[in-house]
Amino acid sequence: RPTADGRPPLPPTSLPTSHPNGTLQQLPKIIIIGVRKGGTRALIEMLSLHSAVAAAQNEVHFFDWESHFQKGLPWYLSQMPYTFPGQLTVEKTPAYFTSSKVPKRIHQMDPDIKLLLILRDPTERVLSDYTQVFYNRLQKHKHCQPIESVLVKDGEINLGYKALNRSLYYVHMQNWLQYFTLGSIYVVDGDELIRDPFPEMKKVESFLNLEPQINTSNFYFNKTKGFYCLRDHGRERCLHDSKGRAHPNVAPAILQKLYQFFHEPNQKFFELVGRTFNWK
Numbered sequence: 001r002p003t004a005d006g007r008p009p010l011p012p013t014s015l016p017t018s019h020p021n022g023t024l025q026q027l028p029k030i031i032i033i034g035v036r037k038g039g040t041r042a043l044i045e046m047l048s049l050h051s052a053v054a055a056a057q058n059e060v061h062f063f064d065w066e067s068h069f070q071k072g073l074p075w076y077l078s079q080m081p082y083t084f085p086g087q088l089t090v091e092k093t094p095a096y097f098t099s100s101k102v103p104k105r106i107h108q109m110d111p112d113i114k115l116l117l118i119l120r121d122p123t124e125r126v127l128s129d130y131t132q133v134f135y136n137r138l139q140k141h142k143h144c145q146p147i148e149s150v151l152v153k154d155g156e157i158n159l160g161y162k163a164l165n166r167s168l169y170y171v172h173m174q175n176w177l178q179y180f181t182l183g184s185i186y187v188v189d190g191d192e193l194i195r196d197p198f199p200e201m202k203k204v205e206s207f208l209n210l211e212p213q214i215n216t217s218n219f220y221f222n223k224t225k226g227f228y229c230l231r232d233h234g235r236e237r238c239l240h241d242s243k244g245r246a247h248p249n250v251a252p253a254i255l256q257k258l259y260q261f262f263h264e265p266n267q268k269f270f271e272l273v274g275r276t277f278n279w280k
């Protein structure tokens with residue numbers, strides 16, 4: 001139960017839920033905090049190739065949804081997979097990155113936790129975000145607005161469009177840096193993870209101090225899908241069809257406006273993290 005001030009009780013790490021075969025549920029030592037449409041599913045699946053890592057199946061939304069957070073850490077723990085004692089549990093909830101209350105809450109649970117943030121070109125991320133919403137609405141037989149009418153209002157970039165805000169990475173990163181140092185947050189290059197996942201995953205392995213285990217034969221390019229897929233103990237699998245969907249065509253002039261719009265916020269992000277990315 002939450003304490004009187006709304007905070008969850010202390011982590012029940014001394015009371016692990018154990019299973020007869022020696023496995024137990026453990027709180028995550030690694031969280032993939034976002035960004036939405038950054039490649040979070042690919043990252044968690046690729047990380048799961050490592051035998052020391054065990055991933056929660058679903059997005060848990062513990063720190064960002066009040067209805068879940070109020071249930072406290074025992075509930076959060078109950079969402080975790082059964083693992084062997086030496087294994088590290090990881091969960092991914094892409095919405096954490098852009099939710100301002102989340103950094104403090106995660107820090108309260110575990111100030112030493114390792115955070116992974118996967119980002120991609122902010123403009124591409126907006127198009128991916130739009131595409132996701134488009135398909136969700138289509139499924140529900142709801143009306144879908146054409147991309148240009150959400151991106152532009154009165155001839156200018158529509159600042160009211162939520163997806164644009166999610167791509168203002170520096171704004172959200174500032175919130176995280178109030179609670180965590182850069183040593184605790186590794187920024188994965190989502191564009192590189194698409195282009196060539198192996199080198200990117202080696203960097204992730206090294207940040208997490210994992211014994212090097214992931215290797216090139218874990219990945220193969222699937223021409224039909226147009227993306228890398230995974231090979232795990234001889235079993236081959238690609239991500240779900242909802243990952244890697246075609247994005248809408250946007251008039252070059254509008255795309256140019258978007259690139260310009262993100263130019264300054266991107267520079268601010270690079271300064272914050274002391275690193276640059278190949279964003280347009």
Ligand SMILES: Nc1ncnc2c1ncn2[C@@H]1O[C@H](COP(=O)(O)OS(=O)(=O)O)[C@@H](OP(=O)(O)O)[C@H]1O
Nearest residue numbers: 036037038039040041042094128227228243244245
């Ligand atoms: N190997 C591989 N296979 C398929 N897709 C890949 C892969 N690596 C990265 N990606 C990119 O992941 C994008 C989806 O990101 P997320 O999983 O973070 O989306 S979500 O926020 O959880 O809905 C998804 O975005 P879209 O291309 O817009 O569908 C992909 O570009």
